[in-house]
Structures are given as C-alpha cells and as structure tokens.
Amino acid sequence: MEITLAKNAGFCPGVKRAVDKALTYATTKNTYTLGELIHNPPFLKKLEELGIRSIGFDEIESVLNAIAPETMHLILRTHGIPLEQERELRTLAEKSGRLQIIDMTCPFVKSIHRIAESNTSDQTVFLHFCHKDHPEALGNMSYAKGEKYAISSIEDIKLINLDGKIPILCSQTTENLVEFKKIKNFLKNLYTNAIFFDTICSVTENRQTEAIALAKASDGMIVIGGKNSSNTKKLYQLCKEQCDETVLVESASDIPKDFPVGKNKIGITAGASTPGDIITEVLKLWK
Numbered sequence: 001m002e003i004t005l006a007k008n009a010g011f012c013p014g015v016k017r018a019v020d021k022a023l024t025y026a027t028t029k030n031t032y033t034l035g036e037l038i039h040n041p042p043f044l045k046k047l048e049e050l051g052i053r054s055i056g057f058d059e060i061e062s063v064l065n066a067i068a069p070e071t072m073h074l075i076l077r078t079h080g081i082p083l084e085q086e087r088e089l090r091t092l093a094e095k096s097g098r099l100q101i102i103d104m105t106c107p108f109v110k111s112i113h114r115i116a117e118s119n120t121s122d123q124t125v126f127l128h129f130c131h132k133d134h135p136e137a138l139g140n141m142s143y144a145k146g147e148k149y150a151i152s153s154i155e156d157i158k159l160i161n162l163d164g165k166i167p168i169l170c171s172q173t174t175e176n177l178v179e180f181k182k183i184k185n186f187l188k189n190l191y192t193n194a195i196f197f198d199t200i201c202s203v204t205e206n207r208q209t210e211a212i213a214l215a216k217a218s219d220g221m222i223v224i225g226g227k228n229s230s231n232t233k234k235l236y237q238l239c240k241e242q243c244d245e246t247v248l249v250e251s252a253s254d255i256p257k258d259f260p261v262g263k264n265k266i267g268i269t270a271g272a273s274t275p276g277d278i279i280t281e282v283l284k285l286w287k
Contacts, residue, residue, distance in 0.1 A: 001260065003286050006214055006269040008207040009224075010279055014078045014106030015272050019043075021104055022075055026050040031073040032063065034081065035135060038273035039229035042251060057085055061092065064099055071098045079135040080105035080113065082142035108173045108201040109136055115170055115197050116143035125165045127151050127187075129180050130172035134230050137172050144168075153179070154186045162191065170197040174204050174231035174272065176238065203272070204231060211235050211269045215242035220263035222255065223248045224282055225271025232271030239269070252281040260286070 011019065015038055025031040033054045036044055044054065052075075055063060064072050074089070081089075093099040120126045125147045130137035132150035141148055149160055167187055171180045177200050187194045215221045221243040225232030227250060236248040245263065249255050260266065266286075270279050 001263065001286060002265045003283070004214060004218070004265070004267050005279070005283065006207070006210050006267065008203065008210050009268065009270040010272075010274050010276050012201070012203040012207075012272040014108065014201075014203075018075070018078050018104035018106075019275075021102065022047065022052060023050075025052060025073055025075070025102075028073055030063075030067050030070055031075070033075045033077060034060070035077055035079070037075065037077050039226035039232070039271075040250070040273045040275065040278075041226060042278060043273075043275050057081075060089070060099075064092070064096060069098065071100055073100045073102060075102045076104055077135075078104060078106040078109065080109045080139040081135075082139050083113075084142060105139075106173065106201075108199070109139070112140045112170055112173070112197075112199050113143045115199065116140060117145075119168055119195065119197075120145040120148070122146045123166055124168050125149070125160065125162050127157065127160075127167055127169045128172070129169065129175055129183055131175075131230055134172060136174075136230075140170075140172065151183070154183055157183065157186065167191050167194040168197070169194065170199040172230075173199060173201040174234065175200055176234050177205050177208050178238070207231075207269070207272070208235065208238055211267075212238050212242055214267040214269060215239040215246065218243050218265045218267035219245060220259065220266040221246040222259075222266065222268045222282060223270070224250070224268065224279055225274045226250060229271050229273050232273070235269060235271055239267075243267070249282070251278055252285055255282070255285065 031052045036054050126144035128150050221239045223236045240246040
C-alpha cells in the first residue's frame with residue numbers, strides 16, 4: 001500500500017503563530033481566548049487543561065470584574081473580530097487598565113479588513129464570497145461601507161441589483177478557489193467596472209490545489225481536521241469530487257476500520273487547524 005502525505009497539510013503560518021503565542025501564556029493566570037482559538041477539539045481540550053479557556057464576547061466584562069484587581073489576558077484568534085467589537089475592547093482596555101489584548105488576527109485577514117475599509121463607499125456593492133456565519137466573514141463584512149452582501153454562489157449575485165454601482169469582490173481567506181474563479185469570471189463578463197481582490201490566502205490555494213491532485217491520483221483519501229472547521233470541510237468536498245472514497249476524520253480513531261481494504265494508493269491531507277501530532281497518529285496506522 002502506498003501512503004502519500006500532502007506537503008501542505010496541517011497548521012498554516014497564521015494558525016501556528018497564534019498557537020505558539022497562546023502556549024507562551026500557559027503559565028500565565030487569567031488567560032482566555034475570544035472564541036475557540038482553532039477548530040480542533042483535541043487541541044482545545046489541551047488548552048483548557050493548561051488553563052486557557054475560550055469565552056464569548058458578552059462574557060469579557062464579567063470575567064474582568066470577577067478577577068479584579070488582576071489583569072486579564074485576552075487572545076484574539078486568527079479569524080479576527082468585527083470592527084465594532086474591537087472598538088469596544090480597546091475602550092474597555094483603556095478604561096479598566098487591566099485588559100491586555102493579544103491580537104493574533106491572521107495578516108491575510110487583516111488585509112481584507114483594509115481592502116473593505118479603503119475601497120467601499122455609497123457608490124459600491126461589497127460582495128464577500130464566504131460562509132456568512134463564519135467568524136472571519138462577520139469580521140470582514142463589518143469593515144465594508146455602503147451595500148454589502150455575503151454570497152456563496154453565482155445564483156446569489158443574480159438576486160442582487162448592482163445597476164449603477166461598482167461591484168467589489170473578495171473572498172474569505174479559506175474559501176473554495178474553484179468556485180471563487182467561477183464567480184469572478186461571471187462578474188467580469190457582466191460588469192466592466194467590477195473590482196476584484198484575490199483574497200484566498202496563498203497557503204489555502206496551495207493546499208487545495210495539492211489536495212485535488214492527490215485525490216485524483218489516489219483510490220482512498222483521508223482529510224484530517226475539525227468537523228466544524230470551514231477550511232477542512234472545503235478540503236473534504238474538493239477531495240470527494242475527485243475521489244469518492246474520501247473520509248473526514250478528527251483523529252486516527254475516527255478512521256473506519258474497513259477503510260484501507262482494497263486500496264492501493266491512499267492520500268492524506270489536513271486542514272489548517274490540524275496539529276502535527278494528530279497527523280502523525282494517522283500515519284502510524286500504516287507503519
């Protein structure tokens with residue numbers, strides 16, 4: 001049996017940066033993450049064991065009051081947060097003097113914030129290719145001025161009246177590259193004044209391109225990652241389109257016992273929030 005692990009599997013630089021930073025606070029009292037740091041249940045459990053707990057935005061002030069007069073350390077995850085929340089946090093930090101904000105928003109996401117803020121107005125329509133309820137998408141959309149819509153397909157665009165305004169298209173960093181190109185071409189053919197920003201990050205693009213090629217060459221494919229991870233689910237969908245025998249697992253124990261039967265070539269890839277030790281556990285099944 002031939003086992004091939006994708007080169008672009010596991011933590012992306014933005015996630016690794018956030019995880020490494022969080023781990024430096026493992027011995028620091030009163031450290032929290034605003035929402036789940038990454039979409040990976042085993043790793044989140046590890047963080048809790050280290051004393052780093054995930055909290056919601058509406059819990060911040062009550063936690064801050066409960067630990068007075070001590071300092072609260074709050075890590076902002078790679079997805080970023082809506083502009084309104086960031087402003088409230090900065091005000092609270094200044095007012096209390098006890099809230100330390102550790103901003104680990106991915107640089108690629110920060111770039112979308114700047115694009116939305118600088119290129120939108122009452123004369124534009126901001127079209128954001130995204131999963132509308134995803135934390136990153138909520139943050140990205142909050143920076144856009146004027147009309148704005150979260151879209152997931154060409155059909156969504158057909159329902160929007162764009163006449164007389166300039167369409168601005170960008171994407172959530174971890175979206176499906178193939179679908180984004182279809183939407184981009186559709187707009188190009190209809191609107192000569194449309195402006196496009198290719199904001200799917202290069203790491204995601206390379207990961208998806210490699211996964212598609214690997215799935216095509218395999219008769220069994222394993223995608224490792226959190227089942228509530230947007231980028232992992234997209235990887236699974238892309239691989240499934242090329243290799244029907246594709247499974248999505250969070251750990252080695254999730255792999256169906258009969259999965260390798262009859263398979264000569266197995267490909268393995270992993271989402272951006274998948275720690276290396278989980279990938280290693282899967283590889284060990286065939287060593």
